[in-house]
Amino acid sequence: MLTCIKGGRVIDPANGRDAVADVWMRDGRIVEAPPGDARADEIHDATGNMVMAGAIDIHSHIASDNVNRARLLLPELHRASPPNPAAAPLSNAPSSTFETGCRYASMGFTTVVEPAVAPDAALHAHLELADVPIIDKAILAVLGNDDFLLDSLRKDETPSLIADYVAWTLEASRALGIKVINAGGAAAFKANAREFSLDDVVPFYGVSSRQIVKALQRAVDELGVPHPLHVHCNNLGLPGNAETALATIAAAEGLPLHLAHLQFYGYGKEGPRGFSSAAARVAEAVNAADNLSIDVGQVMFGQTVTISSDVLRQFNARTQASPRKWLIFEADANGGGIVPYDYRPGNFHNAVQWAVGLELFLLITDPARVFFTTDHPNGAPFTTYPDILALLMNRDLRAEWMAKLPPEALEVTTLRSIKREYSLTEIATMTRAAPAKLLGLADRGHLGPGAVADVAVYSQASDRAAMFRAAALVFKDGELVVRDGKVTRYRWGRALWVRPERDPGIDRRMKDYYGDRYGLTPDFMQVPDGAIQRPDPFELVPCHS
Amino acid sequence: MADAWIDGSPVALRAAAIEAAKLLKASRLPVVAGLGTDVDGARAAIGLAAQIGGVIDHMHSQALLRDLDVAREAGMMVTTPNEAALRADTLLMVGPGLETAWPDLNARLIKRPPAPEVADRFRRRIFRLGPGTKTRERYAQEAVIGRAAKDLPAALAALRAILAGRPCRKLRDATAIDRLAAELRAARFGVAIWSAAELDGVAIEMLCGLVNDLNRTTRFSGLPLTPGDHAAGVLEVCGWMTGFPMRTGFCRGFPEHDPWRFQASRLVESGEADCALWISAYRAAAPDWDGNLPIIALTGADAKFRRRPPRVHIAVGRPGLDHDAVERFAPTGTLARTQAKHASQAISVAQAIGQIALALASDRGLSC
Numbered sequence: 010m011l012t013c014i015k016g017g018r019v020i021d022p023a024n025g026r027d028a029v030a031d032v033w034m035r036d037g038r039i040v041e042a043p044p045g046d047a048r049a050d051e052i053h054d055a056t057g058n059m060v061m062a063g064a065i066d067i068h069s070h071i072a073s074d075n076v077n078r079a080r081l082l083l084p085e086l087h088r089a090s091p092p093n094p095a096a097a098p099l100s101n102a103p104s105s106t107f108e109t110g111c112r113y114a115s116m117g118f119t120t121v122v123e124p125a126v127a128p129d130a131a132l133h134a135h136l137e138l139a140d141v142p143i144i145d146k147a148i149l150a151v152l153g154n155d156d157f158l159l160d161s162l163r164k165d166e167t168p169s170l171i172a173d174y175v176a177w178t179l180e181a182s183r184a185l186g187i188k189v190i191n192a193g194g195a196a197a198f199k200a201n202a203r204e205f206s207l208d209d210v211v212p213f214y215g216v217s218s219r220q221i222v223k224a225l226q227r228a229v230d231e232l233g234v235p236h237p238l239h240v241h242c243n244n245l246g247l248p249g250n251a252e253t254a255l256a257t258i259a260a261a262e263g264l265p266l267h268l269a270h271l272q273f274y275g276y277g278k279e280g281p282r283g284f285s286s287a288a289a290r291v292a293e294a295v296n297a298a299d300n301l302s303i304d305v306g307q308v309m310f311g312q313t314v315t316i317s318s319d320v321l322r323q324f325n326a327r328t329q330a331s332p333r334k335w336l337i338f339e340a341d342a343n344g345g346g347i348v349p350y351d352y353r354p355g356n357f358h359n360a361v362q363w364a365v366g367l368e369l370f371l372l373i374t375d376p377a378r379v380f381f382t383t384d385h386p387n388g389a390p391f392t393t394y395p396d397i398l399a400l401l402m403n404r405d406l407r408a409e410w411m412a413k414l415p416p417e418a419l420e421v422t423t424l425r426s427i428k429r430e431y432s433l434t435e436i437a438t439m440t441r442a443a444p445a446k447l448l449g450l451a452d453r454g455h456l457g458p459g460a461v462a463d464v465a466v467y468s469q470a471s472d473r474a475a476m477f478r479a480a481a482l483v484f485k486d487g488e489l490v491v492r493d494g495k496v497t498r499y500r501w502g503r504a505l506w507v508r509p510e511r512d513p514g515i516d517r518r519m520k521d522y523y524g525d526r527y528g529l530t531p532d533f534m535q536v537p538d539g540a541i542q543r544p545d546p547f548e549l550v551p552c553h554s
Numbered sequence: 555m556a557d558a559w560i561d562g563s564p565v566a567l568r569a570a571a572i573e574a575a576k577l578l579k580a581s582r583l584p585v586v587a588g589l590g591t592d593v594d595g596a597r598a599a600i601g602l603a604a605q606i607g608g609v610i611d612h613m614h615s616q617a618l619l620r621d622l623d624v625a626r627e628a629g630m631m632v633t634t635p636n637e638a639a640l641r642a643d644t645l646l647m648v649g650p651g652l653e654t655a656w657p658d659l660n661a662r663l664i665k666r667p668p669a670p671e672v673a674d675r676f677r678r679r680i681f682r683l684g685p686g687t688k689t690r691e692r693y694a695q696e697a698v699i700g701r702a703a704k705d706l707p708a709a710l711a712a713l714r715a716i717l718a719g720r721p722c723r724k725l726r727d728a729t730a731i732d733r734l735a736a737e738l739r740a741a742r743f744g745v746a747i748w749s750a751a752e753l754d755g756v757a758i759e760m761l762c763g764l765v766n767d768l769n770r771t772t773r774f775s776g777l778p779l780t781p782g783d784h785a786a787g788v789l790e791v792c793g794w795m796t797g798f799p800m801r802t803g804f805c806r807g808f809p810e811h812d813p814w815r816f817q818a819s820r821l822v823e824s825g826e827a828d829c830a831l832w833i834s835a836y837r838a839a840a841p842d843w844d845g846n847l848p849i850i851a852l853t854g855a856d857a858k859f860r861r862r863p864p865r866v867h868i869a870v871g872r873p874g875l876d877h878d879a880v881e882r883f884a885p886t887g888t889l890a891r892t893q894a895k896h897a898s899q900a901i902s903v904a905q906a907i908g909q910i911a912l913a914l915a916s917d918r919g920l921s922c
Contacts, residue, residue: 072794074790074888076794077790077793077794080793080794080797080798081622081625081626081789081793081798081799082625082626083626084626084797084798084799084811087797087798087809087811104797105794105795105796105797105809106794106795107795108797127888129886129888130886130888130889132880132888132889132890132891133790133888133889136593136791136794136880136889137794140597140794140795156640156669198773199641199743199773200742200743200773201742201772201773324631324769327629330629333628333629334625334626334627334628334629335629335630336625336629336630336631336632337629337630337631337632337775338631338632338633339631339632339633339634339637339775340633340634340636340637340886340887340888341634341636341637341640341886344633526640526669527636527639527640527885528661528662528666529636529885532890532891533883533885533886533888533890533891534890535891537891539878539891540878540880540891542594542597542904
């Protein structure tokens with residue numbers, strides 16, 4: 010079927026385009042305008058509207074065993090929402106998989122990455138993702154606190170053995186990339202450490218956090234996995250932790266590295282409360298290191314729940330739980346912690362956090378290296394995205410928000426002095442072109458011929474939040490799925506994954522390891538197609554050769 | 555051998571599915587209960603309940619919710635059997651029924667040697683706080699403080715008070731409790747093990763509070779052993795599909811969770827429910843409640859029902875035995891694929907529900 014989106018303003022920075030044009034789709038792909046008088050089977054008038062590729066979220070905790078623990082821990086947050094069967098019954102906390110897919114699609118998102126899946130819980134995550142409708146998705150597998158890796162580093166195994174193990178993990182768990190979360194911190198916590206920094210050493214294993222990050226970074230790079238190692242640094246949330254971020258940036262030594270939710274590492278120790286923004290310094294370091302990409306993890310005010318595999322941090326944070334309950338889970342490798350939290354606009358620390366996120370967005374100059382996230386739901390639920398986009402695009406709106414916050418909090422930030430406003434092209438770069446490139450998805454994030462026909466059409470409105478909250482039209486694989494922000498068609502997406510080459514000898518090695526250590530075969534780590542019970546549940550993404 | 559019956563008489567599967575659809579369509583409040591099934595069966599059952607405005611409950615919700623209630627009212631630290639086997643220098647076994655709750659407990663945890671890097675640093679010590687048990691001799695290093703289950707909260711409270719340096723009433727075996735408190739404090743990585751089927755909520759909350767307190771100075775975690783019939787796996791599916799645990803109803807067109815209101819046995823006995831879909835694929839178990847409502851049963855062929863055969867009975871296979879399944883894997887507490895040990899022709903719960911859903915969707919089918 011030939012479909013035409015007619016007469017919209019096409020904003021497609023990947024192809025250097027910002028002009029009124031028609032977008033043609035056939036069989037799920039974008040195609041060239043057909044020659045002569047070819048007629049479209051379906052025409053959608055987009056006159057006066059904006060046409061962009063479907064948006065891509067590189068870091069959002071939407072589906073995993075830890076996400077599910079959060080759902081079960083907080084039934085009252087579900088009740089807080091109005092009982093409207095036509096909409097999601099949960100707007101401000103992790104929601105059911107079905108609502109997740111619908112809400113993302115209604116904002117024009119078509120691909121979302123769940124960034125923290127323990128390899129032994131990969132099947133669980135993929136089963137949840139299979140019940141997330143409409144959008145495509147992917148997981149990042151978490152390594153860096155796992156016994157096998159730490160044991161291998163202790164024994165000084167070769168980089169190629171580490172690379173084979175990373176490849177084995179990616180294949181078994183069907184992941185698109187590797188994330189490391191407070192490298193070594195969860196393992197150190199098991200030995201009763203209560204803080205853990207980049208050069209601290211994991212007891213028993215005798216390896217430092219830095220060594221773990223470097224080993225994984227090198228393995229991911231050498232395997233040709235498109236997405237660089239995705240790093241959640243040590244010392245999340247602590248005053249003065251900008252030093253940790255800067256040290257980690259320096260440790261990258263020019264090789265590709267992605268730093269996740271950098272807002273949570275943008276803190277100094279200045280000011281009357283010993284807590285201040287160090288975003289300007291951190292942004293400067295990011296600007297100077299073009300091997301580096303970051304996502305922000307913007308904080309927005311309201312009730313949410315923090316879900317993290319940084320079990321040490323979550324253990325320490327449990328005393329701040331609001332409401333007062335929490336769940337700490339320890340397994341091989343990271344485990345996780347669930348701590349509900351209420352970001353309040355009158356709270357000094359929360360106001361600084363909000364400002365730090367915006368400073369990073371606005372002070373990092375290249376929109377292709379700063380990614381749009383709230384670390385859903387840790388900084389805020391993803392449903393706040395439209396409001397954040399509006400804040401980035403309008404300094405008067407920021408001033409209105411700042412007027413409601415404690416002035417002493419803003420004084421320890423630079424936000425008031427920042428005049429920059431994002432353009433629509435920059436927004437499209439940050440949410441479409443750049444994430445596709447970062448994840449190695451050549452046929453996404455743009456509207457050139459051959460691209461997957463994931464398209465979002467927004468009506469032109471001065472209220473940017475309203476505009477981005479409810480897309481006028483959304484197409485997934487060329488099929489109309491959303492009209493005026495309402496889902497019109499349910500369909501099932503695919504999970505994207507990579508399978509780098511590896512020495513088959515690692516299979517034997519893993520079998521022996523699980524046998525010796527646990528008396529098990531590693532079969533339980535596998536994610537077979539047949540277990541998912543959806544047609545074509547996976548799509549392989551090529552690695553660099 | 556027949557695989558479907560109406561009122562005890564063998565029928566074709568399709569006829570049984572059509573009759574089941576008829577009953578569900580006519581019902582004002584159907585309950586989908588038992589829920590002893592694998593992940594696919596749970597996905598199908600919950601999807602069906604949402605479609606027909608029914609209620610979902612599991613036969614072991616009571617025990618399951620006892621643990622969950624402590625987490626969602628207070629807080630909880632937990633770990634996995636694998637991690638406990640690898641790292642724990644101290645095991646505290648609390649209350650009766652542990653080996654019943656998890657028959658592999660001995661092989662997978664108690665008797666598994668710790669990881670080599672910690673093995674030379676400790677000798678695993680095992681303590682039991684609970685009623686005397688015949689298994690006592692099995693653990694050479696075990697110390698036992700005999701307690702009836704009903705006295706456990708007091709013993710746990712005493713332990714917690716002693717560890718927190720608070721005054722507490724002298725119990726009859728105060729010396730043993732004192733000694734146990736000192737042993738727990740000396741643990742480097744301790745794990746408390748319990749089965750919610752055997753403890754009340756107060757005891758579990760006190761134990762979880764004790765574990766939390768121990769973490770002020772050392773490392774300790776909990777290992778709740780989950781009830782049978784795949785209750786914990788079904789809980790996961792329920793969580794991601796609805797946002798809630800079991801005892802959730804779709805009566806108003808959206809999921810609502812209420813442990814009292816949506817308890818299947820209460821709904822049946824009060825007469826509020828007027829049709830039940832009963833699922834028990836792991837055992838040919840019949841419901842333990844009575845009621846005059848029509849029952850559609852998806853169980854093993856040899857289930858014994860109390861008063862009369864169910865209105866519709868479809869025989870289903872056992873997950874992981876008759877067919878491949880995704881189930882909770884106890885050593886890691888995560889979901890994993892199990893391959894059929896003796897693949898058979900028996901249909902799965904998901905397939906049986908698929909047949910019923912097909913009949914529900916087809917008007918022609920309903921007119922038969």
